[in-house]
Each structure stands twice: as structure tokens, then as C-alpha cells.
Amino acid sequence: MATATARSPAAGAQAELERRMLRQMLLIRRFEEKAAEAYALGKIGGFCHLYIGQEAVAVGALAALRDDDYVICSYREHGQALARGVPATAVMAELFGKATGCSRGKGGSMHLFAADKRFLGGHGIVGGHIPLAAGIGFAIKYRGGDEVCICFFGEAAVNIGAFHEALNMASVYKLPVIFCCENNRYGMGTAFERVAAVTDVVEHACSYDMAAELVNGMDVLAVYAATQRAAARARAAGHPTLLEVRTYRYMGHSMSDPLHGVYRTKEEVEEQKKRDPISQLALKLKEEGVLDQAGLDALDAEVRAEVEEAVRFAEASPDPDPAELTKHVLVES
Amino acid sequence: MATLTYRDALNQALREEMQRDPAVFLMGEEVGVYQGAYKVSRGLLEEFGPMRVVDTPIAELGFAGIGVGAAMAGLRPVIEFMTWNFAVLALDQIVNSAAKILYESGGQVPVPIVFRGPNGAALQLAAQHSQAWEAWLAHIPGLKVVAPATPADAKGLLKSAIRDDNPVIVLEGELLYNVKGEVPDGEHLVPIGKADVKRPGRDVTVICHSKTVAIALKAAEQLAEQEGVSAEVLDLRSLRPLDEAAIVASVAHTNRAVVVEEGWPHCGIGAQVVDVIQREAFDHLDAPVLRVTQADAPMPYNKHLERLAKPSPERVVAAVRRVLYLD
Numbered sequence: 001m002a003t004a005t006a007r008s009p010a011a012g013a014q015a016e017l018e019r020r021m022l023r024q025m026l027l028i029r030r031f032e033e034k035a036a037e038a039y040a041l042g043k044i045g046g047f048c049h050l051y052i053g054q055e056a057v058a059v060g061a062l063a064a065l066r067d068d069d070y071v072i073c074s075y076r077e078h079g080q081a082l083a084r085g086v087p088a089t090a091v092m093a094e095l096f097g098k099a100t101g102c103s104r105g106k107g108g109s110m111h112l113f114a115a116d117k118r119f120l121g122g123h124g125i126v127g128g129h130i131p132l133a134a135g136i137g138f139a140i141k142y143r144g145g146d147e148v149c150i151c152f153f154g155e156a157a158v159n160i161g162a163f164h165e166a167l168n169m170a171s172v173y174k175l176p177v178i179f180c181c182e183n184n185r186y187g188m189g190t191a192f193e194r195v196a197a198v199t200d201v202v203e204h205a206c207s208y209d210m211a212a213e214l215v216n217g218m219d220v221l222a223v224y225a226a227t228q229r230a231a232a233r234a235r236a237a238g239h240p241t242l243l244e245v246r247t248y249r250y251m252g253h254s255m256s257d258p259l260h261g262v263y264r265t266k267e268e269v270e271e272q273k274k275r276d277p278i279s280q281l282a283l284k285l286k287e288e289g290v291l292d293q294a295g296l297d298a299l300d301a302e303v304r305a306e307v308e309e310a311v312r313f314a315e316a317s318p319d320p321d322p323a324e325l326t327k328h329v330l331v332e333s
Numbered sequence: 334m335a336t337l338t339y340r341d342a343l344n345q346a347l348r349e350e351m352q353r354d355p356a357v358f359l360m361g362e363e364v365g366v367y368q369g370a371y372k373v374s375r376g377l378l379e380e381f382g383p384m385r386v387v388d389t390p391i392a393e394l395g396f397a398g399i400g401v402g403a404a405m406a407g408l409r410p411v412i413e414f415m416t417w418n419f420a421v422l423a424l425d426q427i428v429n430s431a432a433k434i435l436y437e438s439g440g441q442v443p444v445p446i447v448f449r450g451p452n453g454a455a456l457q458l459a460a461q462h463s464q465a466w467e468a469w470l471a472h473i474p475g476l477k478v479v480a481p482a483t484p485a486d487a488k489g490l491l492k493s494a495i496r497d498d499n500p501v502i503v504l505e506g507e508l509l510y511n512v513k514g515e516v517p518d519g520e521h522l523v524p525i526g527k528a529d530v531k532r533p534g535r536d537v538t539v540i541c542h543s544k545t546v547a548i549a550l551k552a553a554e555q556l557a558e559q560e561g562v563s564a565e566v567l568d569l570r571s572l573r574p575l576d577e578a579a580i581v582a583s584v585a586h587t588n589r590a591v592v593v594e595e596g597w598p599h600c601g602i603g604a605q606v607v608d609v610i611q612r613e614a615f616d617h618l619d620a621p622v623l624r625v626t627q628a629d630a631p632m633p634y635n636k637h638l639e640r641l642a643k644p645s646p647e648r649v650v651a652a653v654r655r656v657l658y659l660d
Binding site: 070072101102103104105106107111113114115120121122123124125128129130131132133134135136137138139140141142161162165166168169172173327328329330331333 | 358384387389390392394395396397398399400401402403404405406407408410425426429430434435436437438439440441442443445474475477497498499
């Protein structure tokens with residue numbers, strides 16, 4: 001830790017950024033592990049899609065954006081919510097369906113929202129939110145702003161019409177949107193190459209005359225840098241970008257699904273874990289002398305405590321009032 | 334009062350609301366350069382420019398979703414569908430996005446958007462282009478659904494829809510666009526959720542909306558002239574929310590009712606209206622309530638078969654005679 005003081009201001013800032021990203025990835029990892037436990041205990045219901053293995057994507061991408069940029073996600077969005085700064089307490093309470101959840105217990109795991117952070121969900125129909133991202137980009141352009149909208153979706157969404165309609169229009173209208181495809185190789189239990197004629201998602205950008213980049217999603221710094229380039233393109237000229245971020249999910253598609261078995265082998269999962277984004281960044285920071293093992297352990301203890309507190313908060317929070325059932329169906333004038 | 338076509342009344346509503354609020358924009362197929370498939374948007378591109386009158390590719394799901402996203406980010410989009418038959422491709426965005434986001438966000442993200450376009454049959458367009466979608470749309474909590482029958486209501490309801498903070502479906506009609514009627518000058522707003530007695534009567538209530546209002550009025554005229562029957566014509570105007578009080582008040586007064594709609598009979602709007610009547614006006618009824626609907630079949634192309642399929646003044650007269658036990 002002492003070596004950090006000897007760095008130049010720029011190197012110090014970079015080290016601080018990397019330390020922050022490591023903390024966020026660790027927080028997501030520990031949060032999701034706790035969510036899995038709570039799910040097994042029946043405290044979380046419904047569908048629950050965990051982000052373990054993919055942490056570098058949300059963390060790297062969102063670290064590259066501003067607070068006034070917009071974020072919209074699919075139903076695997078716990079990581080994005082946490083990386084966006086939605087308190088772990090509010091996210092965990094939402095998974096528990098409590099009144100204190102970030103969507104008042106009415107959205108659940110798949111519909112996390114935090115409008116004050118321009119975090120606009122949490123959407124449950126594969127690919128359905130990709131046109132919404134183009135619409136948010138349209139609103140930015142309409143008002144003459146220089147914000148961007150980032151849209152996270154899985155590679156399986158590339159096969160649905162909404163993806164193609166949205167990318168075409170985002171390119172035709174020149175909308176400041178970053179389409180961030182998290183290619184974790186499997187749509188539920190179906191390997192992408194079994195159902196996609198074109199398996200390099202980036203190639204779809206050619207059809208829409210759009211800038212594109214293939215990114216190593218196990219390297220948080222690579223995701224950060226690619227998102228910075230995409231955001232600069234969007235802010236300067238309103239041009240959209242398609243990022244294909246190659247990542248891997250360690251868990252099953254949702255908590256109801258197996259980790260491996262018929263569609264992938266245990267060996268494959270174990271092999272992928274060797275590229276773990278958290279271990280890689282931790283190693284880098286250790287090698288550079290930014291963090292020693294004690295510092296790393298302290299960081300881990302800190303995020304574990306944060307997650308424990310989130311669980312305590314969620315458990316202690318009340319269920320929504322019965323009157324909430326019919327509230328927010330419409331805006332009451 | 335000016336006499337306007339239904340088309341021009343809608344055009345006025347759009348123009349006035351776009352002048353009033355810079356967040357309002359129109360998006361859809363052919364709305365700009367072509368001036369609208371049915372010329373509802375005539376002159377708007379010239380007045381407001383291409384950022385506010387936006388031509389789209391033929392991609393209903395995509396541009397409906399762009400509208401919803403823009404509304405989530407604070408704009409007030411008006412999405413035109415060339416017909417509601419094509420809007421079926423966009424149902425995911427209407428049902429799963431527009432109607433759900435306020436609720437699933439716990440009230441954080443309103444979606445103030447209008448989806449509008451012609452609904453129901455025109456003439457000899459066959460099965461895929463001749464469908465009335467109101468029962469589908471009015472089924473969904475989180476949406477409001479209006480179906481104006483006259484130019485005055487078209488203008489007043491569209492203006493209210495644009496100012497509403499919720500997703501509002503506006504069902505127009507290809508065969509209504511040329512209908513002329515008086516439209517009040519100046520600020521003219523029709524509240525969403527209020528039915529309107531288009532013709533007062535004593536003996537029976539004919540409940541209708543959109544194109545079936547003209548059919549009901551024609552039937553009422555025939556009934557008065559030929560049978561001495563005084564029929565009240567109640568135009569629902571809004572299908573969600575439904576003006577239950579107006580339905581009950583009219584039936585309490587006439588004791589008999591016939592419900593007319595363009596849609597199919599099974600799970601139709603009329604079924605919902607009959608539910609209201611049996612629940613809230615049971616003791617006032619002197620006869621079972623009858624319904625006049627499209628035949629329970631896809632729309633045929635042949636014009637004689639098409640005429641048979643559609644509600645008509647003759648079928649309304651026959652239903653009224655039955656509820657009055659005249660046959």
C-alpha cells in the first residue's frame with residue numbers, strides 16, 4: 001500500500017480507479033453469492049439470474065460513463081444496479097420483495113429501477129428493451145444533450161427482431177447509444193453457435209453501418225477503455241456503437257437451472273474460471289504494489305459486511321402495504 | 334364552431350399540442366414527407382421539421398419501442414400506426430413495456446405516450462387488414478383506450494391523450510377520416526373516461542363507440558320513424574376507463590339495452606358492458622341485454638359477405654325489437 005504514495009498524480013488516479021473497480025466487482029460477487037443462498041432458503045422468489053463471472057462488464061462499462069448517462073438492462077442486472085451505485089440494501093430488499101426495495105417490491109430481480117440514477121430497468125423480455133435504449137438515445141438527441149445511453153443485453157437477444165430494428169434505427173437517426181452485448185456463450189442452455197448463423201456478434205454492425213468492437217469481457221480495463229471510446233463517439237457525433245463483450249457466466253441461466261450438465265461440461269466452467277476478472281485485477285494490483293494481500297482481505301471483508309448489512313436490511317424491511325397492489329397502475333392526476 | 338373532417342380535427346389536435354409543448358413529437362410510417370398514409374399529419378413536417386415529425390422504416394416493434402424509451406426519458410411521443418392491424422407487431426412494446434414500466438418501477442418511471450391509428454374494417458381489405466383490436470387493448474391494466482366517433486371528440490380526446498401522463502391508445506377509423514362535423518373553436522378537451530349521450534331516448538339504450546355510433550344513430554332514426562321507438566344512443570368514447578356510471582344511469586332510465594361493436598363477439602367490449610349492466614342495473618332490466626358484433630369469423634373479401642359480417646343499422650333495429658319484445 002505504501003508504494004501508492006510514490007506514484008505520479010495520474011498513476012495514482014488510475015490506481016484509485018482500478019481499486020474502485022475491484023471493490024465493485026467484489027461487491028457484486030459477494031452480493032450474488034448471498035442472493036443464491038437467500039434463494040435456496042426461499043427468501044427470494046421467482047426468477048433470479050445471477051451475474052457471477054460477468055462482473056467486469058457492468059463495472060468496466062459503467063466506470064467509463066457519467067452520472068447523467070442512462071443505463072438500461074435485461075433481467076440479469078443486479079451487477080449493473082450495484083455498479084451504478086444503487087445501494088446494496090435497496091437491491092437486496094427488492095429481491096426479497098420488500099417495500100424498501102428499489103422498485104418498492106413490485107419489480108423483483110428482473111425489474112430493478114433507480115430513476116434518480118438514470119437506471120431505467122430491468123426488463124424481462126429478451127431483446128425487448130433494445131428499442132427502448134434507442135428511444136432514450138432519441139430523447140437525448142432531441143434535447144440536444146451530450147449524454148449517452150448504454151444498453152446491456154445477452155448474445156441470445158441478437159437473434160430477435162427487436163435487436164435488428166433498434167440497431168437499424170439508431171444508425172439511421174444517429175443516436176448516442178452504446179449497445180453492449182454480453183456474450184456469455186449460452187442462451188439458457190443453448191450454445192450460441194447452435195442457433196446463430198453469424199457467431200461473431202460484432203459482424204452484425206456491418207448491416208447497420210455501425211462502429212463495433214470486440215472486447216475481452218474478463219478484463220475490466222479492456223471493457224472500460226472500449227466503453228470510453230464508444231461514449232466519446234456518441235458524445236461527439238451521436239454515433240451508436242455495438243460492443244461485443246465476450247464473458248462467461250459461472251452459474252446456471254437462473255437459480256432454477258443447473259450450472260452444467262447437458263449443455264456444457266464442468267471442465268469448461270472450471271477452465272473459464274481461470275480467467276476470472278476479479279482474480280486477474282487483484283493480481284495486477286498486487287504486482288503493481290497498489291494492494292497487498294492484507295489490503296485485499298480488508299476490501300473483501302468490507303464488501304462482505306456491506307452485503308450482510310443488505311441482507312439484514314432486507315429481512316427487517318416490511319412487505320409492501322396491500323394498498324400497493326393497485327397503486328402505480330396509472331399515474332394519478 | 335367550424336365544420337371539419339375527422340382527419341382535420343386530428344390534424345388540429347396534433348398541431349396545437351405540438352405548438353403548446355416542445356416535448357411532443359410524431360413518429361410513424363409515412364407521417365412526414367408523404368404527409369401521412371391518411372393525411373392526418375398533413376403540413377406538420379413543414380411546420381415542425383424532421384426532428385419532431387419522424388418518418389420510420391416499416392418496423393412497428395422498433396419504432397413503438399423508440400417511442401416508449403423517449404417517453405421514459407421525458408418526451409411525449411405520438412406514435413402513429415398505419416393501421417392497428419400492423420400494431421400487432423408492436424404489442425410487446427405496448428403491453429410489456431408501455432403498460433408495465435410505471436408499475437414494475439414502483440411508480441418511478443411514467444410513460445406518457447400516445448399510440449394512434451385507424452382500427453377495424455374499411456372496405457374489402459380482407460381478413461388481415463380488417464380487425465378491431467379494442468377488446469385486446471382495453472384488457473390491459475396500465476393503458477387507457479379511447480375510440481372517438483366524431484370530429485369534435487377526435488380532437489378533444491387526442492388532445493387529452495397527449496396531455497395524459499399515461500400510455501393512451503387512440504383508435505381512429507379509415508372510414509371515419511372523411512366524416513364531417515362541428516368542432517368547437519379554441520381550446521377543446523374531451524375528458525378521458527366520459528361517455529356521451531349522442532341521442533337521448535326513453536325506450537332502450539344503444540351502447541356503442543367509434544364507427545358503430547353512426548350505425549346506432551341510423552338505427553335510432555329508423556326506430557323512431559318506423560316503430561315509434563325512442564332509442565337513446567350512448568357513445569362510450571373511452572373503453573378504459575369505462576364510464577360505468579353513464580351506462581348504469583342510461584339503462585336505469587330506459588330499462589333495456591343493446592351493445593354494438595365492430596369486434597368479434599367472444600370476450601368483446603360488449604361482454605364487459607353487459608357485465609356492468611347485470612351487476613349495477615340488474616333490477617332496472619326489463620329484458621336480457623343483446624349484443625350486435627362482427628360475425629365470429631375472419632373478415633371475408635367478398636363485399637356481400639363483408640356486409641353480412643359487419644354490424645349494421647338493420648341488425649341493431651332487429652336487436653332493439655327483440656329487447657322490446659316487438660317480434
